[in-house]
Each structure stands twice: as structure tokens, then as C-alpha cells.
Amino acid sequence: MMLPSASSSEESEAPQWLQEKVYSPKMERTVRLVKASVDALVQAKQTVSKATVVAKSKELDPEGQGVCASAIKRNADAFAYYEKHRSYKEPQGRRVVPAKESIETDSLRIKPNRDENRARQRYLKLTKEQLVARLIVVENAFAQQQECWNQNNDELLSQLLKEEAEMNEEFDESQIATSDEATQKLIAENKQLKSEKRKWQAEKRKLQDRLLGQESLEAENDGLKQKNAFLMNQLTIATAEQRERDAQQFSKALKASKQDKQVGAAEISDIPF
Structure with a gap:
């Protein structure tokens, strides 16, 4: 699990008036928006991740600014609440396989x-x-x-x-x-x-x-x-039909030729010699 940034030490070293007027309200605002965003995502049965929390915080924030991922990471309370409810938690001892x-x-x-x-x-x-x-x-x-x-x-x-x-x-x-x-x-x-x-x-x-x-x-x-497949199928059908018509015409021509030969032979046999 990732730990929040140590920038809180810098905030603690700031002057008292700066801590009260700037840092404390800013941290409280981050915690409030993160908790509201996480609760809304959990209630809607949606994925809880930094990206979804950031997007949801902009929807819930009246000013439309929301919180950024770095603010969640630096704020210990907000980060702890996010870690408690986030959808994906990396298992211990997971081996990362490099991409090909x-x-x-x-x-x-x-x-x-x-x-x-x-x-x-x-x-x-x-x-x-x-x-x-x-x-x-x-x-x-x-x-x-x-x-x-x-x-x-x-x-x-x-x-x-x-x-x-x-x-x-x-x-x-x-x-x-x-x-x-x-x-x-x-x-x-x-x-x-x-x-x-x-x-x-x-x-x-x-x-x-x-x-x-x-x-x-x-x-x-x-x-x-x-x-193309449709046209090839149509061409195959047309070729088969043409071959069938040619065969029928050839068969008719052959029969007609045989009949002509038979008539000619009969006429020759009737001629007196």
C-alpha cells in the first residue's frame, strides 16, 4: 500500500496564522470532499479509485473544483479513508509481468x-x-x-x-x-x-x-x-445455368442431325437403280 506524502511536515512548520487560515481549512475541505465522494461511489456501487474520486469530487463541489489526486495522497486522513474503501487493493507478493x-x-x-x-x-x-x-x-x-x-x-x-x-x-x-x-x-x-x-x-x-x-x-x-462473396456466388450460379443451356442446345442439335441423316438414307434407298 502506498503511503501519503510527507508534505504535512512542511505545513506543520508554517506560521500559526498561516496554519489556521490556509492549511487547516484546505485539509478539512479535502477530507470532506473525499469522504463525500467515496460514500457516493460506494452507495452507487461504482468503482472507487483516485480517478473516480477526483471526478465525483468535482460534481459534489459547489465551486466545481473538487480535489486532485496529489491532494488525496498528501492528506493522511483523506488517503486513509480512500484506502479503506477503494475497489482494488494490490495483493501481497504480487509479481509484475513485464509487457512483451x-x-x-x-x-x-x-x-x-x-x-x-x-x-x-x-x-x-x-x-x-x-x-x-x-x-x-x-x-x-x-x-x-x-x-x-x-x-x-x-x-x-x-x-x-x-x-x-x-x-x-x-x-x-x-x-x-x-x-x-x-x-x-x-x-x-x-x-x-x-x-x-x-x-x-x-x-x-x-x-x-x-x-x-x-x-x-x-x-x-x-x-x-x-x-465479393455474393458476386462470386452469383457468377457460379450463372455459369452453371449457361452450361446447362449449352448442353440442352447441343443435345437438340445432335438429335436433329441424326434425324436428317435417317431421312436422307431413306430417300436414297427409294431411288431405283
């Missing part, structure tokens, strides 16, 4: 100025299984990017609150300059993660469209095969 074929996340890095036509041609050469495997990797990478993005947002908020507390307690120019550098760094990382998130979303949409196109081509191919 895997796609490294690094191989999915996309250049901003890449040739989309060449990329499309490359995807057209992939099989359905390869496209599905790549789509799964893209979804996993997107989930990781989303998780990282949420964590950076939380860190940015914490950093901004700490800076505000330091400015209220003591106006030290050197400390403010250092804090500003750290904040700018977090802001830059946040922008980069947003940009990568948009790229992963675009890649995901393209793979989904390609997968739908592959299924459409397979359905069209099956229809053509059925039509």
Missing part, C-alpha cells in the same frame, strides 16, 4: 515544428494494436503531466503564501529577491507544463481519430468481402 512490447515515454516527445504529414503517414503504417498501445502510453503520460502540473500549482500557491507571510513579518529586500527568483522559476515551470499538456492532448486526439479511422476501414473492408 512497450513504448518508452521519451520516444513520444514531439517537436513543435514537426511535419504533420509525415507523422500522419507514419501512423497510417501502424497496426491497430500498436495504435492502442501508443494511445495508452499517451494517456498515462498525460496523467503524469497532469499530476505534476497539480503539484506545481500547489507548490506555487504555498510559495506565494510564504512570501506574503515573510513580507508581513519583516521587509527584507534580499529575502524578497530570493523569493521572487524561486517564484519566477515555478511560474516558468508551470507554463512549460501547460504547454506540454496541450501537446499531449493534441497527440491523444490525433491517435483517437486515427483509431476510429482504422475501425471504419476494417468495417468497409468486411463489407467489400461480403459483396
Whole structure:
């Protein structure tokens, strides 16, 4: 079982006013939403996982924000309640079997100025299984990017609150300059993660469209095969009927020829010599 993150130690080291006004209400809100979401999922007999809890919390939250997976992991009470009710629990001593074929996340890095036509041609050469495997990797990478993005947002908020507390307690120019550098760094990382998130979303949409196109081509191919089989059957029937008609005509012609020969022979026998 995974243990929640140790970020609670950082919150305990925060000033008392910051702990009371920011961290405590935030933690209580997370616990309240997680419990309500888990109870709703259990009552509806639905799967209890981090993804379903996050989605349900957005539905139950009047503000529509809900909680993120990282917030559940960092909050000890919320994480314990989630672990108690989650649908899947990994058995002890489970041996993980590696997949036969895997796609490294690094191989999915996309250049901003890449040739989309060449990329499309490359995807057209992939099989359905390869496209599905790549789509799964893209979804996993997107989930990781989303998780990282949420964590950076939380860190940015914490950093901004700490800076505000330091400015209220003591106006030290050197400390403010250092804090500003750290904040700018977090802001830059946040922008980069947003940009990568948009790229992963675009890649995901393209793979989904390609997968739908592959299924459409397979359905069209099956229809053509059925039509071809029907035409071959009709051709076989028409050929058999034509052969039967030819045989009948040949039989009639043969009988007529025999009758003509018999009439000719009779006429010859009647001629006096």
C-alpha cells in the first residue's frame, strides 16, 4: 500500500496564522470532499479509485473544483479513508509481468515544428494494436503531466503564501529577491507544463481519430468481402445455368442431325437403280 506524502511536515512548520487560515481549512475541505465522494461511489456501487474520486469530487463541489489526486495522497486522513474503501487493493507478493512490447515515454516527445504529414503517414503504417498501445502510453503520460502540473500549482500557491507571510513579518529586500527568483522559476515551470499538456492532448486526439479511422476501414473492408462473396456466388450460379443451356442446345442439335441423316438414307434407298 502506498503511503501519503510527507508534505504535512512542511505545513506543520508554517506560521500559526498561516496554519489556521490556509492549511487547516484546505485539509478539512479535502477530507470532506473525499469522504463525500467515496460514500457516493460506494452507495452507487461504482468503482472507487483516485480517478473516480477526483471526478465525483468535482460534481459534489459547489465551486466545481473538487480535489486532485496529489491532494488525496498528501492528506493522511483523506488517503486513509480512500484506502479503506477503494475497489482494488494490490495483493501481497504480487509479481509484475513485464509487457512483451512497450513504448518508452521519451520516444513520444514531439517537436513543435514537426511535419504533420509525415507523422500522419507514419501512423497510417501502424497496426491497430500498436495504435492502442501508443494511445495508452499517451494517456498515462498525460496523467503524469497532469499530476505534476497539480503539484506545481500547489507548490506555487504555498510559495506565494510564504512570501506574503515573510513580507508581513519583516521587509527584507534580499529575502524578497530570493523569493521572487524561486517564484519566477515555478511560474516558468508551470507554463512549460501547460504547454506540454496541450501537446499531449493534441497527440491523444490525433491517435483517437486515427483509431476510429482504422475501425471504419476494417468495417468497409468486411463489407467489400461480403459483396465479393455474393458476386462470386452469383457468377457460379450463372455459369452453371449457361452450361446447362449449352448442353440442352447441343443435345437438340445432335438429335436433329441424326434425324436428317435417317431421312436422307431413306430417300436414297427409294431411288431405283
